[in-house]
Amino acid sequence: MRIPDSHMHTNFSPDADKAATFEAYIEKAERSGVKRLMFTDHVDLNTTVALFQMIPDYTAYRSTLKRLQPSTDVELCMGVEIGYQPELHQAYDTFLSNHPFDFVIMSLHTGDGLDFHNGDFFIGKTQNEAYRRYFELVKDAVKRYDNYDVFGHIDYIIRYGDYATRDYDFETFRPIIDAILTIIIEKGRGIELNTSGLRYGLGHTHPKFELVKRYKELGGTIITLGSDAHSVKDYRAGFEEGLELLREAGFTHVTVFKNRTPEFIEI
Numbered sequence: 001m002r003i004p005d006s007h008m009h010t011n012f013s014p015d016a017d018k019a020a021t022f023e024a025y026i027e028k029a030e031r032s033g034v035k036r037l038m039f040t041d042h043v044d045l046n047t048t049v050a051l052f053q054m055i056p057d058y059t060a061y062r063s064t065l066k067r068l069q070p071s072t073d074v075e076l077c078m079g080v081e082i083g084y085q086p087e088l089h090q091a092y093d094t095f096l097s098n099h100p101f102d103f104v105i106m107s108l109h110t111g112d113g114l115d116f117h118n119g120d121f122f123i124g125k126t127q128n129e130a131y132r133r134y135f136e137l138v139k140d141a142v143k144r145y146d147n148y149d150v151f152g153h154i155d156y157i158i159r160y161g162d163y164a165t166r167d168y169d170f171e172t173f174r175p176i177i178d179a180i181l182t183i184i185i186e187k188g189r190g191i192e193l194n195t196s197g198l199r200y201g202l203g204h205t206h207p208k209f210e211l212v213k214r215y216k217e218l219g220g221t222i223i224t225l226g227s228d229a230h231s232v233k234d235y236r237a238g239f240e241e242g243l244e245l246l247r248e249a250g251f252t253h254v255t256v257f258k259n260r261t262p263e264f265i266e267i
């Protein structure tokens with residue numbers, strides 16, 4: 001079975017290509033021989049970033065998918081990528097209970113109310129201080145909130161901040177990373193292998209290999225594979241490298257979700 005892409009954005013995400021329509025992805029999936037599409041557009045409630053204040057109308061979203069379904073053999077599934085903030089537990093619970101999502105990625109797109117992308121989060125912090133604070137926030141999130149399936153791009157903080165390098169020493173952060181992964185595993189949640197770093201010039205996936213390997217060593221089994229495509233050309237980008245990396249880390253299966261339930265595909 002060709003592995004479906006478990007992280008992709010359509011033009012319902014404000015930062016995605018306007019040509020990234022459902023129809024364009026359907027055509028691409030049909031041509032690629034993939035049997036399922038899992039759309040995971042952005043929902044960042046209470047964001048300080050103006051662009052992301054627009055939340056898709058999921059009632060309309062779902063009826064569009066239902067209308068398109070008879071025209072294709074590709075199964076159309078509705079996922080979402082939520083941007084965690086500690087004060088939003090109730091708001092996300094309500095939002096998620098209002099729509100029948102198949103899959104929920106929880107990501108941290110801001111920390112302490114400060115944006116990563118515009119650099120506010122990094123002001124006054126050394127590189128290691130910023131990364132440590134980010135991982136502390138991830139730890140708090142997975143400790144306190146369970147209404148998600150996988151944690152998104154768990155070490156992508158290295159993509160931002162005006163530092164000379166865009167990497168971290170795994171051993172330096174290992175204690176906190178171990179704590180995060182242990183909580184995720186104990187609570188029956190998972191992580192994703194997000195291949196976007198490969199095409200953004202970072203030279204590695206999010207998370208990088210050491211973290212994926214550590215997750216496996218600690219007993220992690222739930223791991224999805226996603227390109228984080230914001231345009232149709234990036235759909236399933238980096239999948240061969242991603243699968244190779246998963247095998248190297250000791251995984252025999254990759255996870256996909258439907259109805260918030262994990263399914264395991266042999267790799």
Ligand SMILES: [Zn+2]
Nearest residue numbers: 081107152153
């Ligand atoms: Zn994200």
Ligand SMILES: [Zn+2]
Nearest residue numbers: 007009081228
């Ligand atoms: Zn994303």
